[in-house]
Amino acid sequence: MAGRPAEPEVIWARPERAGRGPKPAYSRADIAAAAVRIADADGLDAVSMRRVAAEIGCGTMSLYNYVPRKEDLYELMVDLVSGEYDLSRGPSGDWRADMMDLARQARGIMRRHPWVVRVMSTVYAIGPNALRCLDHCLACLEGLDVPPGTKMELFGMINGSVMVYVANELALAERARSVPWSAEREEAVRGAYMMGQVMAGDYPHLAALFAEGVAPADDAEAGFERLLGRVLDGFAPRG
Structure with a gap:
């Protein structure tokens, strides 16, 4: 499948953009937000690379250049909603x-x-x-x-x-x-x-x-x- 790495890879260790060349058209945050919207509305089974690509307006094969595997997409989704924790108060001592x-x-x-x-x-x-x-x-x-x-x-x-x-x-x-x-x-x-x-x-x-x-x-x-x-x-x- 296009974009799949030959060896195990951590999505967070993969550069979001190359050091040279044009700025990517989409960010990981854009992709994760689109996938979360789909999952919230229609359930996790509705989340596919094709559906997410359509949601952000790119081709399915192009999406693999940003997210090599569906498992990586899940990781982006989980981390995005993990950002909803309010940690601003800091430890209370209790x-x-x-x-x-x-x-x-x-x-x-x-x-x-x-x-x-x-x-x-x-x-x-x-x-x-x-x-x-x-x-x-x-x-x-x-x-x-x-x-x-x-x-x-x-x-x-x-x-x-x-x-x-x-x-x-x-x-x-x-x-x-x-x-x-x-x-x-x-x-x-x-x-x-x-x-x-x-x-x-x-x-x-x-x-x-x-x-x-x-x-x-x-x-x-x-x-x-x-x-x-x-x-x-x-x-x-x-x-």
Whole structure:
């Protein structure tokens, strides 16, 4: 395929423009923004080199001169939305509060760009915005007395927990859009079925749990805060 390198290559190490010659007609930011617009509107599967090229007004083969692989395009997209973190306030001195703030921001980014949960991983964590966010995170964690590797694990666990939580939120929202009745009606029907199955006698531990009373479901915001609080407690419990 045209433009594909013969050896592994990092898109960020590839010069955006040659030292000589005319200025490129398009920037990586232009290309990433076009791809993000497509993904936001029609989903990640709609992002193709042909579609992105049409969006910015160039030929498909010309686009490969800027972005050799589709994987590179995903990397540009992830880094572009990673620039939506507000890191301007700097560390507050309260590492737990700072981590919760980053987690809330991550949730907001993933909900604005639902496709992110499919492609965000350590593979795409070496762009300038992603590295800036990671460096900010480590600055916030300076007051946490754990080894550096543990701090990296904490960052990864927070990011992973947010991704799973948002993926479930998105799945529930998509299901609600696909049925002709209310989410409350769907939940009631499914809850009644589950209760009937549990109380039939085949699931004694679940039956015991239900008999003792399961805590009522609260809103998604409270559940999110509780989840992240427990993750953070695993690294340094609150006194």
